[in-house]
Amino acid sequence: xxxxxxxxxxxxxxxxxxxxxxxxxxxxxxxxxxxxxxxxxxxxxxxxxxxxxxxxxxxxxxxxxxxxxxxxxxxxxxxxxxxxxxxxxxxxxxxxxxxxxxxxxxxxxxxxxxxxxxxxxxxxxxxxxxxxxxxxxxxxxxxxxxxxxxxxxxxxxxxxxxxxxxxxxxxxxxxxxxxxxxxxxxxxxxxxxxxxxxxxxxxxxxxxxxxxxxxxxxxxxxxxxxxxxxxxxxxxxxxxxxxxxxxxxxxxxxxxxxxxxxxxxxxxxxxxxxxxxxxxxxxxxxxxxxxxxxxxxxxxxxxxxxxxxxxxxxxxxxxxxxxxxxxxxxxxxxxxxxxxxxxxxxxxxxxxxxxxxxxxxxxxxxxxxxxxxxxxxxxxxxxxxxxxxxxxxxxxxxxxxxxxxxxxxxxxxxxxxxxxxx
Amino acid sequence: xxxxxxxxxxxxxxxxxxxxxxxxxxxxxxxxxxxxxxxxxxxxxxxxxxxxxxxxxxxxxxxxxxxxxxxxxxxxxxxxxxxxxxxxxxxxxxxxxxxxxxxxxxxxxxxxxxxxxxxxxxxxxxxxxxxxxxxxxxxxxxxxxxxxxxxxxxxxxxxxxxxxxxxxxxxxxxxxxxxxxxxxxxxxxxxxxxxxxxxxxxxxxxxxxxxxxxxxxxxxxxxxxxxxxxxxxxxxxxxxxxxxxxxxxxxxxxxxxxxxxxxxxxxxxx
Numbered sequence: 001x002x003x004x005x006x007x008x009x010x011x012x013x014x015x016x017x018x019x020x021x022x023x024x025x026x027x028x029x030x031x032x033x034x035x036x037x038x039x040x041x042x043x044x045x046x047x048x049x050x051x052x053x054x055x056x057x058x059x060x061x062x063x064x065x066x067x068x069x070x071x072x073x074x075x076x077x078x079x080x081x082x083x084x085x086x087x088x089x090x091x092x093x094x095x096x097x098x099x100x101x102x103x104x105x106x107x108x109x110x111x112x113x114x115x116x117x118x119x120x121x122x123x124x125x126x127x128x129x130x131x132x133x134x135x136x137x138x139x140x141x142x143x144x145x146x147x148x149x150x151x152x153x154x155x156x157x158x159x160x161x162x163x164x165x166x167x168x169x170x171x172x173x174x175x176x177x178x179x180x181x182x183x184x185x186x187x188x189x190x191x192x193x194x195x196x197x198x199x200x201x202x203x204x205x206x207x208x209x210x211x212x213x214x215x216x217x218x219x220x221x222x223x224x225x226x227x228x229x230x231x232x233x234x235x236x237x238x239x240x241x242x243x244x245x246x247x248x249x250x251x252x253x254x255x256x257x258x259x260x261x262x263x264x265x266x267x268x269x270x271x272x273x274x275x276x277x278x279x280x281x282x283x284x285x286x287x288x289x290x291x292x293x294x295x296x297x298x299x300x301x302x303x304x305x306x307x308x309x310x311x312x313x314x315x316x317x318x319x320x321x322x323x324x325x326x327x328x329x330x331x332x333x334x335x336x337x338x339x340x341x342x343x344x345x346x347x348x349x350x351x352x353x354x355x356x357x358x359x360x361x362x363x364x365x366x367x368x369x370x371x372x373x374x375x376x377x378x379x380x381x382x383x384x385x386x387x388x389x390x391x392x393x394x395x396x397x398x399x400x401x402x403x404x405x406x407x408x409x410x411x412x413x414x415x416x417x418x419x420x421x422x
Numbered sequence: 423x424x425x426x427x428x429x430x431x432x433x434x435x436x437x438x439x440x441x442x443x444x445x446x447x448x449x450x451x452x453x454x455x456x457x458x459x460x461x462x463x464x465x466x467x468x469x470x471x472x473x474x475x476x477x478x479x480x481x482x483x484x485x486x487x488x489x490x491x492x493x494x495x496x497x498x499x500x501x502x503x504x505x506x507x508x509x510x511x512x513x514x515x516x517x518x519x520x521x522x523x524x525x526x527x528x529x530x531x532x533x534x535x536x537x538x539x540x541x542x543x544x545x546x547x548x549x550x551x552x553x554x555x556x557x558x559x560x561x562x563x564x565x566x567x568x569x570x571x572x573x574x575x576x577x578x579x580x581x582x583x584x585x586x587x588x589x590x591x592x593x594x595x596x597x598x599x600x601x602x603x604x605x606x607x608x609x610x611x612x613x614x615x616x617x618x619x620x621x622x623x624x625x626x627x628x629x630x631x632x633x634x635x636x637x638x639x640x641x642x643x644x645x646x647x648x649x650x651x652x653x654x655x656x657x658x659x660x661x662x663x664x665x666x667x668x669x670x671x672x673x674x675x676x677x678x679x680x681x682x683x684x685x686x687x688x689x690x691x692x
Contacts, residue, residue: 161589175579175593178592271657273594273661294661309584
């Protein structure tokens with residue numbers, strides 16, 4: 001039995017192909033049960049997200065199974081095999097295990113270290129469990145993938161430091177103000193990036209939200225969205241006295257806030273710190289305002305710079321993560337090889353021999369005057385019983401049946417034979 | 423015996439200070455635990471040293487410059503543990519433990535002999551006056567360390583160098599608030615120390631105020647911190663300016679403590 005992974009991701013496949021291959025909604029259940037019927041496939045779990053579609057399977061023979069699965073994919077999604085063949089990657093054995101661990105640890109993600117993928121892997125696993133489409137091997141693989149991902153998260157800094165502009169803005173805000181709860185916030189202008197950052201701030205507890213817009217109606221609309229209040233453009237300077245965080249993104253061709261004005265505002269607000277994020281291009285806030293005491297001004301390039309260095313940081317951490325994954329793959333392989341029937345049969349025999357010897361020794365001590373002939377007879381009896389007892393399990397282990405892996409695990413458990421299972 | 427206790431404490435503080443400085447470059451949970459344990463062991467030996475000296479001399483062991491700067495360090499470490507427990511500020515130790523070590527080192531180089539108290543000093547005022555003064559000074563030392571942390575962190579935010587140190591230092595607002603709180607604690611203690619000093623002077627020398635250099639410099643210190651508090655409340659000077667003022671304030675404290683005795687003539691032994 002071998003692990004086989006087939007899939008496409010954001011790098012190998014265009015969004016059109018990913019869409020066609022996706023298993024979403026009711027297709028997931030149909031797909032999983034369909035795959036279970038594919039000859040040579042024994043266990044299956046399906047991961048389908050917007051960036052990747054992956055089939056995790058456990059198969060008898062790689063080549064045949066891989067062929068069958070491709071055919072299944074083509075029929076199931078109503079595609080020609082040639083449509084997706086080029087985008088498809090196939091991993092088997094140790095490579096497959098490594099691939100699953102890397103995906104779960106977010107090393108294969110578009111945004112390195114992003115946290116969603118682990119949740120998606122968990123969902124995949126839960127779904128497979130509920131449909132009973134996985135068995136001992138994939139269950140173990142999925143569990144190990146999740147624990148490896150957690151190890152990567154705690155032992156490296158791969159998930160630390162924001163890698164999007166809006167998150168970087170929130171992180172910075174937290175280094176200026178300890179707690180964003182109770183802080184007041186002004187959205188000056190509008191725009192996708194500004195609104196996203198605003199939403200993150202609101203989610204982090206910013207309370208008094210003011211929305212300023214050249215067109216008052218648009219301002220009212222946005223204000224409703226953020227649970228804030230609209231402020232007329234003419235009044236915004238006046239409201240700055242009560243504003244701790246400003247996100248500016250207007251289409252103005254020149255500065256809307258000058259250094260002198262800011263000096264005045266700061267005096268009025270008794271120099272309480274202000275964090276200004278200027279996302280507008282061209283810039284709307286006089287860059288010299290950063291020189292005013294207790295005013296911290298960041299423009300879009302500054303934030304971009306922060307994001308870039310954080311991404312660089314994550315890439316360095318990814319190297320550490322790969323080492324952890326190597327270790328875990330190694331452990332998994334050891335477990336996998338312990339599942340082979342031969343070592344299990346040997347272990348079972350040893351166990352039986354051990355028990356026989358112990359009992360015989362005890363017997364001989366007790367009846368030391370029995371005489372050689374009779375002792376021989378007893379020894380013979382003991383051997384006959386142990387051999388008879390372990391014969392059926394040995395035969396069963398030697399047969400190459402569907403459920404042999406389960407059988408091996410079961411026998412190990414029943415006879416308390418230690419596997420290499422941590 | 424008590425000298426050995428002092429040396430052990432000094433060694434542990436030295437080790438803690440080294441770990442603290444290393445922590446600036448690469449800090450983990452382990453390094454901060456090691457640093458705190460080293461400081462705690464040092465503190466335990468330091469405390470027993472002070473108790474031993476009390477038992478040996480029969481009076482509160484703050485009677486010469488060696489004992490004074492030792493007790494000063496002890497107060498700072500005590501306050502450090504309190505702040506660490508209360509606020510869990512990352513890297514506070516890196517800015518405080520070196521100060522403690524330098525104070526302890528200078529203490530170790532001063533004459534340590536226990537001599538009988540001169541009649542003037544044989545008064546309960548000795549304990550009250552000196553303990554108040556050093557607790558206040560310890561708060562100012564802490565405000566100094568926090569002030570440096572503030573300036574460091576502010577430099578990172580303003581210049582947009584957001585590296586690892588930036589990540590590990592506390593937020594600007596936290597630092598500013600604690601700086602302020604420390605001065606509001608240190609200032610009344612200093613005030614009380616000056617008042618008890620005056621009362622003691624009256625009973626010992628017959629007048630409340632004799633323009634002794636120590637008294638003058640204490641007054642200057644008092645004025646500086648009064649100004650810090652005043653302009654914060656009235657004009658809202660906070661952040662960088664408050665941090666700078668608390669750094670200047672502590673420099674004056676240090677001069678009042680060491681400098682006056684070295685440069686000027688004073689009736690105060692320390």
